[in-house]
Amino acid sequence: MIQLGVLFGSRSVEHEISIITALQAIHHLKASGKYSVTPIYISKEGDWYTGGALDQIESYKNLNTAMQGAQKVTPVRQNGRVALLKSPLSKLKNNVIAEIDLAFPILHGSYGEDGTLQGMLEQLQLPYTGCGVLSAALTMDKIATKQVLSAVGIPVVDYFWFHTETWFARDEAYMQESETRFGYPVVVKPADIGSSVGVCIAHNRQEFEEAVATVRRYSERVLVERYVKGLKEINISVLGDAEGVKLSVCEEPITASEFLTYQDKYAGGGSAGGSKGASADGPSANSSASPGTSNAGMQSAKRRIPADLPEEVRKTIEAYARQAFETLDCSGVTRIDFILEPVDPNGSPESFQCKQIYINEFNTIPGSLSFYLWEATGKPFPELLDDLVELGLRKKRRRSKLTYTHDINILATGSFGVKK
Structure with a gap:
């Protein structure tokens, strides 16, 4: 059985959203019976914890007491595997709390989605799901993303x-x-x-x-x-890696604000126009949310799924999404957010005609892992999670064929001169 370590929380202003997304995933990973799942909570101070009731949303209503009953741990590579050791170490007892075969990062924002955690996992030689160091860092940085996309001819807002x-x-x-x-x-x-x-x-x-x-x-x-006046926001999710990608249906987030706010995304309180998310009264019949998290996360935002788009516009969005995903060397599941500029900025939403399509930003570990988009595409949440695990293992197999060090020790030759 694969030993999964689901990492969440961390030093980020999106800390609580990470908890919600992770608990949704942990619920389904455990229910599948295919994996041994170890929740690994990273506190706002950067400390790692596991055990206790860290897989229950009620534990986090007071973050100061969330770690009660949990064990502080440190990841260490030993005997060819990565283990979570007690911190501080015990002199008399076994210090190994769990061993991890594959890390499943579900962290949003800084110190998790930006390449920093991925770099740490690379140093531990611990395989992981999702984007690698470079793609995570590039896509987290909106300026770098714009520069790369512009270089390959994908439109971005000036x-x-x-x-x-x-x-x-x-x-x-x-x-x-x-x-x-x-x-x-x-x-x-x-x-x-x-x-x-x-x-x-x-x-x-x-x-x-x-x-x-x-x-x-x-x-x-x-x-x-x-500022793009009268814009329409459209999101699409991409799943895959360099060996192939799949595209979800598009969604149109609904907001009364000038742009989709944090409140709209995570405290929207309901669904609209056929959304597969949760309503204000609880999860819909089609929702895959885990108990206790059904009214939170990106799934709770108001949206139309699928978005009502002309076929030409939809195909252009899909083409840009695929090209951008491949250009930035992404892996796993992402959500790419688009802006559609209208021909008439002062026109009504009903008369909207698209003048230009722009990529706005990437989300390489999207809220709720965009499961609601994949459910609407015909892929249930448990199947999406299985795909992400397989993509992580596939990346491990590819990298195992690469050469990182040489067997020759040049220091053993007795010549230590350095030519310039």
Whole structure:
């Protein structure tokens, strides 16, 4: 039986959303009977815990007491495997709490979705699901993502960026550049935070300054984008790796705000237009949410599934999604968020006609793992999880064929000179 270690939580403003997504997955992984599942909770201080009631949502209603009954652990590679050892070590007892064959990261945002955890797992030689170090880092960084996608001809909304440390010396210049290029309103956001955290719409200079002050709390770089009036947001999920990908149906998130906010995404309170998510009164008959988490996570947001799109628009979105996934060397399941710009910015939603399609951002460990999109495509949540495990093992098999070190020890030759 495969020993899975499901990692969640971590030092991120999306900490609680990670818990919800992970517990949804843990419920189904355990229920399948195919895996031995070890929940590994990473606290907001970065400490690792397992055991206790960490697989129960009630444990996290008070994060200060969530670790009660749990064991603090440290991952260590020993005897060719990765084990979770007690921390601190016991002198008299066995210190091995669990051994892990495959890590299943379900962390959103910093220190989990950005390549940092993936780098640690690489050093431990512990196979894992999802994107590798480079693709995770690139897709978490909105500026880098735009630069790469633009280089291969995929449209992105016009933008510029600056470092927060240069703001006070060049604030007038930055505001002038924004006004000259975009006018008002403009979108001001952190360069490397997800879930719409810190995203602001500035309608004038005062709001621009306030937006930068907000962004400075979350990131060292500020991204300024042209505001697309009358836009329609469309999301699609991609599943696979370099050996092949599959595409989900598209969804249209529903919001009354100027953009899809954190509140819309995770406290939406219901579904709309045929969504496969949960309603305000509990999970729908088709929902795969685990007990105690049915009214939270991305599945609770209001949406239309499938999105009502002209065939040409849908096919273009699918083509861009596939190309972007492959260009950024993604693996596992992602959700790619698109912006559709209307021909008439002042037109009604009913008369919407698409002028241009842009990729807005990537989510390489999406909320609820986008299971609701795959359910609507005909793939149940347990099957999606099986696919993710297989993709992780497939990546392990590919990498086992690569050469990372040489058998020759050049220091044994007796010649230590270095030629320049």
